[in-house]
Amino acid sequence: MDHTENIEIEPKPVDKEKIKKLWRIAAILGVVTAIEFFLAFTMPRGILLYSVFVGLTLVKAFYIVSEFMHLKYEVKSLIWSIMIPVILVIWLIVALLAEGGSVYNINF
Amino acid sequence: MAVSTTLSEQTKKNIWDGGVSPLKASYGKLMMWFFLLSDAFTFSGLLITYGFLRYSFPAYEGSLSAFKPSQEYWPIPEKIFDAVPFLHGVHLPLLFVGIMTFILILSSVTMVLAVEAGHRMDKKDVTKWMLWTIIGGLTFLGCQAWEWNHFIHGTEQGLTLTNGIIFHGANLQMNEYGPSLFASLFFFITGFHGTHVFSGVLLNSVIFYNTVVGTYEKRGHYEMVEKVGLYWHFVDLVWVFVFTFFYLI
Numbered sequence: 001m002d003h004t005e006n007i008e009i010e011p012k013p014v015d016k017e018k019i020k021k022l023w024r025i026a027a028i029l030g031v032v033t034a035i036e037f038f039l040a041f042t043m044p045r046g047i048l049l050y051s052v053f054v055g056l057t058l059v060k061a062f063y064i065v066s067e068f069m070h071l072k073y074e075v076k077s078l079i080w081s082i083m084i085p086v087i088l089v090i091w092l093i094v095a096l097l098a099e100g101g102s103v104y105n106i107n108f
Numbered sequence: 109m110a111v112s113t114t115l116s117e118q119t120k121k122n123i124w125d126g127g128v129s130p131l132k133a134s135y136g137k138l139m140m141w142f143f144l145l146s147d148a149f150t151f152s153g154l155l156i157t158y159g160f161l162r163y164s165f166p167a168y169e170g171s172l173s174a175f176k177p178s179q180e181y182w183p184i185p186e187k188i189f190d191a192v193p194f195l196h197g198v199h200l201p202l203l204f205v206g207i208m209t210f211i212l213i214l215s216s217v218t219m220v221l222a223v224e225a226g227h228r229m230d231k232k233d234v235t236k237w238m239l240w241t242i243i244g245g246l247t248f249l250g251c252q253a254w255e256w257n258h259f260i261h262g263t264e265q266g267l268t269l270t271n272g273i274i275f276h277g278a279n280l281q282m283n284e285y286g287p288s289l290f291a292s293l294f295f296f297i298t299g300f301h302g303t304h305v306f307s308g309v310l311l312n313s314v315i316f317y318n319t320v321v322g323t324y325e326k327r328g329h330y331e332m333v334e335k336v337g338l339y340w341h342f343v344d345l346v347w348v349f350v351f352t353f354f355y356l357i
């Protein structure tokens with residue numbers, strides 16, 4: 001195999017800005033989790049607290065998918081190919097939570 | 109003018125005719141994205157089932173401090189998951205799952221740093237960050253093993269049944285925390301996620317090995333690191349949702 005010469009590949013220099021940005025996003029994820037944790041013991045349980053939890057979870061999901069999974073930087077058609085099917089999940093949530101309420105009314 | 113119009117029309121017609129990548133992503137990455145989409149549906153199904161069953165059981169009414177587990181109503185998770193290893197008998201609600209969440213977020217960061225090092229063709233850095241990611245994954249799995257062990261064996265006080273027998277822990281038929289389905293959902297949801305973490309660790313180990321022996325350096329790119337990276341971040345993403353819907357709410 002004469003064509004597989006062992007050439008030492010010189011790694012490109014580190015882009016400090018990029019690394020800093022990644023750690024900043026990690027810090028955001030950590031802080032949001034800490035806020036959720038804090039609210040769980042300071043706010044009364046109820047629909048308001050649950051809405052805040054769902055909101056903060058979506059914030060975390062946005063950062064993970066857009067930055068860590070790099071989806072924000074893909075072409076538009078790829079972003080939509082992934083995001084549009086997710087709408088089906090919203091329908092399933094609405095349908096099954098309503099169904100759960102009906103089952104409760106029948107049983108109790 | 110005329111020339112440029114024909115050109116743009118031609119590109120428009122040809123973009124899905126082959127020879128170009130309309131989504132500007134390789135086949136492997138694209139398929140990983142669509143696999144993850146289908147996996148997202150599976151996890152949505154499991155978590156929404158949790159919501160459905162929780163809605164079909166009575167909620168606990170009364171003050172939080174007076175909460176006692178019973179099979180009559182759905183438990184409040186922060187009252188159930190309050191144990192931390194080596195701190196036996198101390199009431200530390202949700203602290204351990206909080207730590208597990210941080211571990212998984214950190215391993216997601218080390219993964220993204222491995223991907224970044226791959227773009228720079230820096231074999232040493234890819235090796236280092238892949239190793240940290242594997243360690244993070246194994247730590248998470250260890251934590252989950254402890255969590256399962258504690259959940260299955262239960263607390264000292266257990267649950268006193270109507271016939272006077274005290275039941276400890278949980279199995280698929282009954283548990284001391286609440287309705288039977290509560291434990292089943294715990295096993296299904298965290299178990300299915302744990303299986304994903306486990307296969308993620310296996311995949312990461314294969315990629316780590318290939319990096320060390322120089323497969324990707326010879327290939328000229330580290331795209332495989334990106335592909336397992338997508339999978340690994342997805343596992344983290346799912347945990348974010350499990351943390352909220354199973355433990356917080």
